[in-house]
Amino acid sequence: MFYGVDLTSRLMLGTAQYPSPAVLLEAIEASGAEIITVSLRREGAAGAAFRNILSESRCRLLPNTAGCHTAREAVTTARMAREVFGTSWIKLEVIGHADTLQPDPFALVEAARVLCAEGFEVFPYTTEDLIVGEKLLEAGCKVLMPWGAPIGSGQGLRNPEGLRTMRAHFAGIPLVVDAGIGAPSQAAQAMEMGLDAILLNTAVAKAVDPAAMARAFGRAIQAGREAFEAGLMPRRDMACASTPVFGLAELA
Ligand SMILES: CC(=O)[C@@H](O)[C@H](O)COP(=O)(O)O
Numbered sequence: 061m062f063y064g065v066d067l068t069s070r071l072m073l074g075t076a077q078y079p080s081p082a083v084l085l086e087a088i089e090a091s092g093a094e095i096i097t098v099s100l101r102r103e104g105a106a107g108a109a110f111r112n113i114l115s116e117s118r119c120r121l122l123p124n125t126a127g128c129h130t131a132r133e134a135v136t137t138a139r140m141a142r143e144v145f146g147t148s149w150i151k152l153e154v155i156g157h158a159d160t161l162q163p164d165p166f167a168l169v170e171a172a173r174v175l176c177a178e179g180f181e182v183f184p185y186t187t188e189d190l191i192v193g194e195k196l197l198e199a200g201c202k203v204l205m206p207w208g209a210p211i212g213s214g215q216g217l218r219n220p221e222g223l224r225t226m227r228a229h230f231a232g233i234p235l236v237v238d239a240g241i242g243a244p245s246q247a248a249q250a251m252e253m254g255l256d257a258i259l260l261n262t263a264v265a266k267a268v269d270p271a272a273m274a275r276a277f278g279r280a281i282q283a284g285r286e287a288f289e290a291g292l293m294p295r296r297d298m299a300c301a302s303t304p305v306f307g308l309a310e311l312a
Pocket residue numbers: 074075076097124126151210211212213214238239240241259260261262263
């Protein structure tokens with residue numbers, strides 16, 4: 061549940077870099093996603109065809125501040141996005157480092173404070189840092205979106221232990237792994253750890269067959285969640301025979 065909205069799918073899909081608007085629509089439908097994220101810049105650049113896709117998909121829109129590097133820029137972009145898309149939801153990205161596209165935690169918290177005070181429902185793209193997470197919640201965010209790996213890298217979960225710690229620390233807060241997921245198995249891994257949802261874009265948009273990949277991600281995310289709910293066996297350092305040893309034939 062995000063800001064009081066109940067959803068069936070735990071996959072959120074990005075809408076950039078697809079070969080065509082038609083392929084994007086096919087991918088959205090195949091994924092089962094109910095939330096798609098869209099950047100104000102892309103909406104402006106792509107015009108009518110893209111707008112049609114947004115309305116045809118019947119997904120809930122999560123506008124984002126992709127490409128913003130300062131709190132001021134992100135706040136202005138969010139305000140414009142609210143006007144253009146008619147929603148108070150905003151995926152808040154404030155990029156702090158050119159090579160890794162790592163979020164700037166200080167500017168992120170600053171922008172989140174301003175936007176929450178203005179009634180936005182903020183989905184902050186952050187790192188696994190617990191203190192930054194605390195500050196974002198204090199600012200009024202009700203969701204956290206830790207990165208899996210740098211955007212567009214497809215590296216999967218670079219710091220699974222950090223995400224595990226975050227899950228334990230922020231029990232009850234929806235956690236969405238955002239960025240860096242390259243394969244369905246990586247998304248399933250995050251879901252098995254009890255994270256609530258996945259936001260991804262490049263792995264689907266750049267697949268040879270985006271719709272088929274979107275479907276694979278949808279299924280993997282569902283399987284990962286089912287495994288988490290079923291309760292995974294504890295991991296062991298040593299072997300533990302799965303076949304009972306009593307009743308073995310004794311050979312003289
Ligand atoms: C579309 C969007 O919001 C991206 O900034 C997001 O973080 C996805 O990252 P990947 O492209 O690595 O999946």
